[in-house]
Amino acid sequence: MGDAVVNVAVLGLGRMGYRHAEILASRVPGARLVGVMDALPARTAEVAVRFGVKSYADWRDAVSDPAVDAIVIVTPSTTHAEIAIAAAKAGKAIFCEKPLALTVAECEAIDATVNETGVLFQLGFMRRFDPGYAAAKRAIAEGAIGEVVAYSGISRDPQAPPREYVAQSGGIYLDALIHEFDIARYLMADEVSRIQATGRALVHKWFADFGDVDHAYVTLEFAKGGLGHIEGSRNALYGYDIRAEVMGTRGTIAIGYDRQTPIRIQTAAGIAHDFVPGFLERFEAAYFIEMVEFIKCVLEDRRPIVGAWDGRQALLMALAAKRSQELGRPVDVESVAREG
Numbered sequence: 001m002g003d004a005v006v007n008v009a010v011l012g013l014g015r016m017g018y019r020h021a022e023i024l025a026s027r028v029p030g031a032r033l034v035g036v037m038d039a040l041p042a043r044t045a046e047v048a049v050r051f052g053v054k055s056y057a058d059w060r061d062a063v064s065d066p067a068v069d070a071i072v073i074v075t076p077s078t079t080h081a082e083i084a085i086a087a088a089k090a091g092k093a094i095f096c097e098k099p100l101a102l103t104v105a106e107c108e109a110i111d112a113t114v115n116e117t118g119v120l121f122q123l124g125f126m127r128r129f130d131p132g133y134a135a136a137k138r139a140i141a142e143g144a145i146g147e148v149v150a151y152s153g154i155s156r157d158p159q160a161p162p163r164e165y166v167a168q169s170g171g172i173y174l175d176a177l178i179h180e181f182d183i184a185r186y187l188m189a190d191e192v193s194r195i196q197a198t199g200r201a202l203v204h205k206w207f208a209d210f211g212d213v214d215h216a217y218v219t220l221e222f223a224k225g226g227l228g229h230i231e232g233s234r235n236a237l238y239g240y241d242i243r244a245e246v247m248g249t250r251g252t253i254a255i256g257y258d259r260q261t262p263i264r265i266q267t268a269a270g271i272a273h274d275f276v277p278g279f280l281e282r283f284e285a286a287y288f289i290e291m292v293e294f295i296k297c298v299l300e301d302r303r304p305i306v307g308a309w310d311g312r313q314a315l316l317m318a319l320a321a322k323r324s325q326e327l328g329r330p331v332d333v334e335s336v337a338r339e340g
């Protein structure tokens, strides 16, 4: 690389891609945003002008640009595999948004290519970089709660996504609870061997048109014997409610918070405060820290704490949960990989 700068191109400039481009252009030490690309040419041009960087007509142009050291993939999940594999073959460092891909075969192909080419790969499971989850991980490693025995997580969205989004999201387990599956594995430092899931379209009956549910409960059985429980909902109304608790033999750690603004109004009518509105606010710090870490790993030639294999493991859990819901019985997680 020569100097201490990583030249980055961002592919996909929607909700999440714009946020990554803005963070990279403005405040990540050692990063230089050099180019952007979106399938919508007007969007590419608008963002390129805003940050004063190159605009690419096709993602392949960014991947083959010798001036680019790192590719940040924020395109729809169905496109991650093709782009990630091409970027790895071109020798670029890769940051890829979650889910890694929507099929086990694609996840395994990405992981194999990353291993063969030896490129650096970080997956966008940003909860691992959230100050709360990261502090919990450190406290567990330091033995603060003894041996971990159980995980419980709640992930509630304030509202249902639009119909078009639900139609192509892969469903609540792949789209939303994938973050829970990854963080449960990470905090418990273990793999999940069996999953049982129940879900229903409780409020938005139209979710059923897409084989999806707006409320789900998932039970996890970990390989070393631990247990886990996850609730997912699209119906919180009051805000974006993300909470977790890890139980150990000597105590528990509770993660999360609900109030966005540090003020509470107390009157005769009662107590009121606001609530975290959405994921961009709740994980604002995590989106920044994960990018700082990605650039640091490239500069220091270090392996990121979350890679392609983690994407495969989380996807297997999501697919197992989906299958369990359909079959009405527990599903062995690795059986999903064997059966495809």
Ligand SMILES: NC(=O)c1ccc[n+]([C@@H]2O[C@H](COP(=O)([O-])OP(=O)(O)OC[C@H]3O[C@@H](n4cnc5c(N)ncnc54)[C@H](O)[C@@H]3O)[C@@H](O)[C@H]2O)c1
Residues within 6 Å of the ligand: 011, 012, 013, 014, 015, 016, 017, 037, 038, 039, 040, 043, 059, 074, 075, 076, 077, 079, 097, 098, 099, 124, 125, 126, 279
């Ligand atoms: N980590 C998180 O918390 C988080 C949050 C939201 C989204 N995501 C992930 O980020 C990715 C993008 O999601 P989003 O919410 O920003 O979606 P979005 O629909 O807002 O944006 C996607 C963008 O990609 C563009 N695009 C489509 N096909 C393309 C292609 N072949 N090449 C280049 N651009 C293409 C679209 O025009 C659009 O602007 C998804 O994989 C999603 O799962 C992660």
